[in-house]
Amino acid sequence: MSTLQNFSSRHPIGTLVVLVLVIGFVWLIIAPWPPGLEHALGRKRIFLNAILSGTTLGALYFLVASGFTLVFGLMRNVNLAHGSLYLLGGYIGYGVVDATGYWLLAFPVVFIVVGALGLLLQHQVFRRMEGQELRQTLVTIGISIVLADLMLWYWGGQSYQVLSPPWLSGPMTLPFISAIRSNGEAIYLSYPQVRIAILFAAIVIGIAMWLVLNRSRLGMLIRAGVDDRDILAASGVHIQYVFLAVFGFGAGLAGIAGIIGGTFQSLSPGEDTRFLLASLVVVIVGGMGSIPGAALGALIIGLAEQIGLVYAPTYSVVFTFLIMAVVLAFRPQGLLGARR
Amino acid sequence: MTDVLPRTAPGRLILLERIPPAVWVLGALLLAMPAFASNFVLYQIFGWSFILGMIALSLMVLAGYGGMVSLSQLTVGASAGYVVAILGTSGVTQISLGWPWWLHIPIAILIATLFGTLIGALAVRTEGIYTIMITLAIAAAFFYFTRQNYVIFNGYTGFNNVIPPKWFDIDWRQSVPFYYLTLACATLSYFAVVWMSRTPFGLALQGVRDNPRRMSALGFSVTAHRIFAYTFASVIAAVGGILLVWQNAQVVPGTAGIPQVIDILVIAVVGGLRRPIGPFIGALIYAILSVFSSDILHAIGMSGERFKLVVGLGFLAIVAFSPDGVLGLWDKYQERRDANRDPLTGGGRRP
Numbered sequence: 277m278s279t280l281q282n283f284s285s286r287h288p289i290g291t292l293v294v295l296v297l298v299i300g301f302v303w304l305i306i307a308p309w310p311p312g313l314e315h316a317l318g319r320k321r322i323f324l325n326a327i328l329s330g331t332t333l334g335a336l337y338f339l340v341a342s343g344f345t346l347v348f349g350l351m352r353n354v355n356l357a358h359g360s361l362y363l364l365g366g367y368i369g370y371g372v373v374d375a376t377g378y379w380l381l382a383f384p385v386v387f388i389v390v391g392a393l394g395l396l397l398q399h400q401v402f403r404r405m406e407g408q409e410l411r412q413t414l415v416t417i418g419i420s421i422v423l424a425d426l427m428l429w430y431w432g433g434q435s436y437q438v439l440s441p442p443w444l445s446g447p448m449t450l451p452f453i454s455a456i457r458s459n460g461e462a463i464y465l466s467y468p469q470v471r472i473a474i475l476f477a478a479i480v481i482g483i484a485m486w487l488v489l490n491r492s493r494l495g496m497l498i499r500a501g502v503d504d505r506d507i508l509a510a511s512g513v514h515i516q517y518v519f520l521a522v523f524g525f526g527a528g529l530a531g532i533a534g535i536i537g538g539t540f541q542s543l544s545p546g547e548d549t550r551f552l553l554a555s556l557v558v559v560i561v562g563g564m565g566s567i568p569g570a571a572l573g574a575l576i577i578g579l580a581e582q583i584g585l586v587y588a589p590t591y592s593v594v595f596t597f598l599i600m601a602v603v604l605a606f607r608p609q610g611l612l613g614a615r616r
Numbered sequence: 617m618t619d620v621l622p623r624t625a626p627g628r629l630i631l632l633e634r635i636p637p638a639v640w641v642l643g644a645l646l647l648a649m650p651a652f653a654s655n656f657v658l659y660q661i662f663g664w665s666f667i668l669g670m671i672a673l674s675l676m677v678l679a680g681y682g683g684m685v686s687l688s689q690l691t692v693g694a695s696a697g698y699v700v701a702i703l704g705t706s707g708v709t710q711i712s713l714g715w716p717w718w719l720h721i722p723i724a725i726l727i728a729t730l731f732g733t734l735i736g737a738l739a740v741r742t743e744g745i746y747t748i749m750i751t752l753a754i755a756a757a758f759f760y761f762t763r764q765n766y767v768i769f770n771g772y773t774g775f776n777n778v779i780p781p782k783w784f785d786i787d788w789r790q791s792v793p794f795y796y797l798t799l800a801c802a803t804l805s806y807f808a809v810v811w812m813s814r815t816p817f818g819l820a821l822q823g824v825r826d827n828p829r830r831m832s833a834l835g836f837s838v839t840a841h842r843i844f845a846y847t848f849a850s851v852i853a854a855v856g857g858i859l860l861v862w863q864n865a866q867v868v869p870g871t872a873g874i875p876q877v878i879d880i881l882v883i884a885v886v887g888g889l890r891r892p893i894g895p896f897i898g899a900l901i902y903a904i905l906s907v908f909s910s911d912i913l914h915a916i917g918m919s920g921e922r923f924k925l926v927v928g929l930g931f932l933a934i935v936a937f938s939p940d941g942v943l944g945l946w947d948k949y950q951e952r953r954d955a956n957r958d959p960l961t962g963g964g965r966r967p
Contacts, residue, residue: 354745408939410744414885415935415936417882418929419928422925425924429925557753560749590764590766593760594760597754597757600753604742608742
């Protein structure tokens with residue numbers, strides 16, 4: 277809270293601008309639009325849908341990118357095979373759902389399997405090249421090439437979609453007015469239930485990660501390791517165990533994100549690089565090694581992508597990278613990153 | 617100062633004498649190649665590996681001398697290819713302007729160099745692994761942009777039928793002329809890099825790589841040296857990119873797609889990032905593997921589609937066992953041989 281107060285006392289005008297923007301944005305979402313605005317921006321339903329898809333996409337990006345940023349922050353290891361872990365998790369999740377029919381069962385199975393693969397990678401590969409960042413990065417590139425081809429071999433080139441369970445399929449009505457009928461009756465926005473559930477789950481996971489990081493002993497060790505892992509190791513902590521835990525968790529989270537991505541989008545070869553790039557951009561924008569940064573970056577990128585898709589379909593991808601370039605040019609460490 | 621070895625007159629002669637015989641043999645072999653190699657080998661293997669080698673060489677300049685691993689060099693090359701297709705002639709007549717070659721080729725190289733310099737100016741704000749990520753993201757942005765933009769880049773289909781101009785009434789897409797064209801460009805860029813590494817700029821760049829703070833304290837501008845390294849590398853990448861487009865007779869977004877961009881890194885690392893010859897070795901290995909992989913894989917009873925698996929495993933093996941690539945293996949072999957040699961007589965083996 278104190279940082280917020282600091283910010284508002286140091287930048288009164290900036291705070292005012294942010295406040296006005298936030299209030300305007302909330303008004304755009306809640307209030308029914310006057311005809312002039314509808315004329316300028318199109319139907320409100322389209323706008324609301326873009327905002328909601330952007331937020332849910334941001335939630336998915338957050339799940340993928342938070343493991344990536346955590347691993348980077350602690351081990352200085354840019355895991356370029358992170359996208360492959362995502363896709364692998366999605367495929368395994370599809371297999372589990374297809375075989376048993378239980379959507380929720382896929383989550384623990386994938387978390388354990390992909391997390392175990394992460395443990396194996398950390399224990400057998402990355403531990404042997406500690407401190408050689410470039411070499412580790414190159415190895416992860418090699419692993420991603422091999423994994424991508426193995427997955428193509430086993431699952432083929434077609435695209436899969438994980439079936440969402442019956443209790444999550446279908447739309448739900450949200451308390452946002454999308455339009456008002458001529459007789460004065462308000463139409464409320466309806467939106468796929470599964471996407472709302474995913475958004476909710478991402479927020480819960482994000483808060484849980486924040487709690488673990490800031491309120492538990494393991495979190496204390498991880499934060500200490502991010503700041504100075506040599507001193508942490510010197511003070512008698514088995515830092516390799518911390519590394520293993522973080523890498524396994526990050527990999528498992530990527531796998532879980534794969535199931536979610538496979539539920540509301542689809543799984544096919546090439547999705548691994550797509551999500552790797554998304555996590556790259558998210559953590560570059562948000563700041564390397566910072567979980568709140570990953571959340572902020574994921575929200576910005578998800579919104580930019582979806583709003584761009586609605587209002588300027590040709591250049592939606594370019595917006596994403598434009599944001600990245602601007603952040604790099606003015607704040608190379610990322611929006612919430614610490615300068616090292 | 618009289619006891620210093622006398623400097624035998626013209627320095628150039630010494631330079632020629634200093635070139636080891638192996639280089640003469642290699643040069644003669646490369647020049648005489650069309651006499652005994654088939655057109656397919658000339659065009660698909662050697663032509664292609666010279667081109668890939670040039671683009672990987674531009675990465676080697678940045679990584680080996682500058683300590684900056686940039687994944688956007690193929691993107692720079694592809695941008696030159698796009699400019700050639702847009703300003704010159706192509707099968708897409710409603711976009712291509714059809715300017716003469718002496719105008720569109722220099723402009724293409726210039727624009728690509730500016731583009732590469734801009735990427736560099738953005739990338740040098742970061743260091744180490746961040747540079748990899750940012751250049752990878754830029755490469756992805758270029759790929760998606762060219763795929764979605766139909767006004768300038770003709771979107772998904774790109775430009776087909778982009779062929780080299782007819783200099784001296786020669787069809788440069790024939791195997792033998794194209795082989796000599798790529799050989800000449802590759803040789804030129806190789807020697808340009810060797811020359812650059814010995815200029816004051818090249819030495820300062822290597823100083824910046826080893827200790828930026830110290831170089832900065834000595835009065836060198838670290839940022840300017842790094843950005844100019846991008847400019848220099850971009851020229852080579854641009855020439856390589858134009859040749860690549862001519863070889864395929866087309867430029868599409870996939871010319872600089874993510875897998876292709878990664879392949880350039882694989883080539884440079886497998887060959888070795890220490891010396892300029894490394895990328896060409898890596899490119900030759902890559903070209904041979906990709907052309908013959910299906911035959912090899914069939915021979916050991918696997919499906920021919922598993923080429924990427926072979927490349928990936930080979931790359932992993934190289935990175936795991938010899939971080940300096942094939943050249944590193946060669947260096948190790950020589951070291952071991954030298955260690956076995958008798959230090960006094962210079963020959964024979966120690967017991």
